[in-house]
Amino acid sequence: MENNEQIFIMNHPLIQHKLSFLRDKNTGTKEFRELVSEIATLMCYEATRDLPLMDVQTETPMCTATTKVIAGRKLAFVPILRAGLGMVDGMLQLVPSAKVGHIGLYRDHDTLQPVEYYNKLPSDIEERDVIVLDPMLATGGSAMDAITIVKRSRPRSIKFLCIIAAPEGLKALSEAHPDVHIYCAAVDEKLNEHGYILPGLGDAGDRIFGTM
């Protein structure tokens, strides 16, 4: 799978290096959590590359200079519970003023269909650019539903940021929401018969929260 106008694969060496440790079955909960957060920070750096800038006048100790600041665009991060929560702190490292909404979804084990159990978004979301967060894009059902829910509140724009994507999920999500830019660190081989990504990293929520 190649980068195109909608899908951005972040193959930065630091991200790829950390991803190897994330995949390792011997990586424990504490380290796994730290790695998810660090990868989120690196991905946030890339995913905010298109934020518009504006000129301001700044007094340096030497003279007045024309410098740049972000042009008043406000961000909101929306993790899909639970696993998306693991990415929030890493994102806030770079954008501490962002608001955070939450969408609770779990995948039914038998049908693989997402089931909604929580939804709280910032009240001023109409003024914000939203980045929906989830480490895993498998069938794409959870991301598609979460984005549909966010769209009802009419944010300025929506991006989706995941760490590992399956080709099946990327296809489904990009077709369902062609206006949403998708960022991921890896596109894996396929899904297994239980909807888990191969080679993947197992169940991201369980590994972040130590519930396996």
Ligand SMILES: O=P(O)(O)OC[C@H]1O[C@H](OP(=O)(O)OP(=O)(O)O)[C@H](O)[C@@H]1O
């Ligand atoms: O693309 P999909 O096929 O929908 O699968 C991906 C979803 O599955 C995982 O969540 P899970 O249902 O395990 O919930 P959890 O985060 O609470 O563990 C993952 O964090 C995604 O939200």
Ligand SMILES: O=c1cc[nH]c(=O)[nH]1
């Ligand atoms: O491989 C997968 C698929 C869905 N959810 C996960 O946490 N891992």
Ligand SMILES: [Mg+2]
């Ligand atoms: Mg899970």
